[in-house]
Amino acid sequence: MDRLPITRTHRRATLAVGLGMFFDIYEVFLAGVLSGVLTSEFHLTRAALAPVLGSTFIGMFLGALVLGRAADRYGRRGAFLLNLGLYSVFSLVGAFSPNAVFLMVSRFLAGIGLGAELPLADTYLTDLLPARRRGRYLAWAYTVSFVGVPFVGFLAHSLFEHTVLGLAGWRWIFILGALGSIVVFFLRRSLPESPRWLESVGRTDEAEQITARFEREAVAEGHQLADPSLDDSSAGAEASPVRALFRPPYGRRTGMMLVFNLFQTIGYYGFGTMVPLVLAAKGFPVGQSLLFTAVTYLGYPVGSALSLPIVERFERKFLIIWAVIGMAAFGLLFGSAHAMAAILIFGFLYTATSNVFSNAYHIYQAEIFPTALRATAASGTYALSRLATAVMPFVLVPVLNKAGVGALFAVVCAALAIVGVNIAVLGPRTTGRRLEAVNQQ
Secondary structure (H helix, E strand, O other), rough: OOOOOOHHHHHHHHHHHHHHHHHHHHHHHHHOOOHHHHHHHHOOOOHHHHHHHHHHHHHHHHHHHHHHHHOOOOOHHHHHHHHHHHHHHHHOOOOOOOOOOHHHHHHHHHHHHHHOHHHHHHHHHHHHHHOOOHHHHHHHHHHHHHHHHHHHHHHHHHHHEEEEEEEEEEHHHHHHHHHHHHHHHHOOOOOOOOOHHHHHHOOOOHHHHHHHHHHHHHHHHHOOOOOOOOOHOOOOOOOHHHHHHOOOHHHHHHHHHHHHHHHHHHHHEEEEEEEHHHHHHHHOHHHHHHHHHHHHHHHHHHHHHOOOOOOOOOOHHHHHHHHHHHHHHEEEEEEOOHHHHHHHHHHHHHHHHHHHHHHHHHHHHHHHOOOOHHHHHHHHHHHHHHHHHHHHHHHHHHHHHHHOOOOOHHHHHHHHHHHHHHHHOOOOOOOOOOOOHHOOO
């Protein structure tokens, strides 16, 4: 697989995976932009709003644990289809919620479907792509997905005060998410299973057939292939039990990613989901704050696109560290800004930098674990970020209400500092290296 050029199937898989991740990003940032709308719709207090917003992320936590392990046991492709199916059904159900409790339950169940979407995407494309192009094409998939962030912002702004076909605008946001994910479900049905995973579970003949299909496609597209070389570094590294993740050499990496995902959530999602509330605290009305949020969110796809030329040029662990430093600086400037222009500029710069960070670490978290445990490790450690996101409203909203915007961003910067030191001390180098070499025991 590493000797192959990028083929039509690689590009199709990158697009299908990116479109699926679009709905994960869509859901995460939906919580922030709809917080004011749901408060008025269901007459929620700030205390009652937190569990409604957090229910999706609790579901995501459970989904990441279950579906990530399923991807290592039963295959990447099946887990991909199951998660989108669950999400589309319960997102549609949630659109017709008569009260806050019904909405909370439906969002929880939709969250189970989406919980493992990002780590499964990382795992599948890491399995499929050649080492020298792995980072760039994963970054392309995330660039497609992050269009969902400003899309949610502008969609919420345009539908905020409108009724369409007798339904409130916020309900259409859920309906559109469900319908779009159904389209992606059918796109993914045609994707091949991961040959690396098939080989790791002893289904060598099927792995050979899929690899041969890639080879024929490459030759048909005019490429000349070098003879395959046998690398013994992966021999005996597969069929590992889950407990292997807590033993050398992977125990250190597992611990690193658990700490990483606990604190990166505060820095990354803490900013994105809290922006509408921060703007409201600065005195902007809900409608205007949604517009500001949408403009700020343009930084997500732009930042993701900016990562394309650099994720293969620089060592990814160092790219993560420098991005964290930039996020901390722009976050503090955003928190202290009061003029409209400064708010938009620093918000945009924060979100752009945060997506260089996001792309680098999503590539990184799948590279540092072996094939047989890649989905389990990536999803299991990433699940902690889902749980942290669920708890985050209970922590950050009171900080904002009691201590103000400055204290909120001080908490965010402290979390980012922990992330940077953690990766600097414990993280291995991965850029351009074969997965088997990165994970050689």
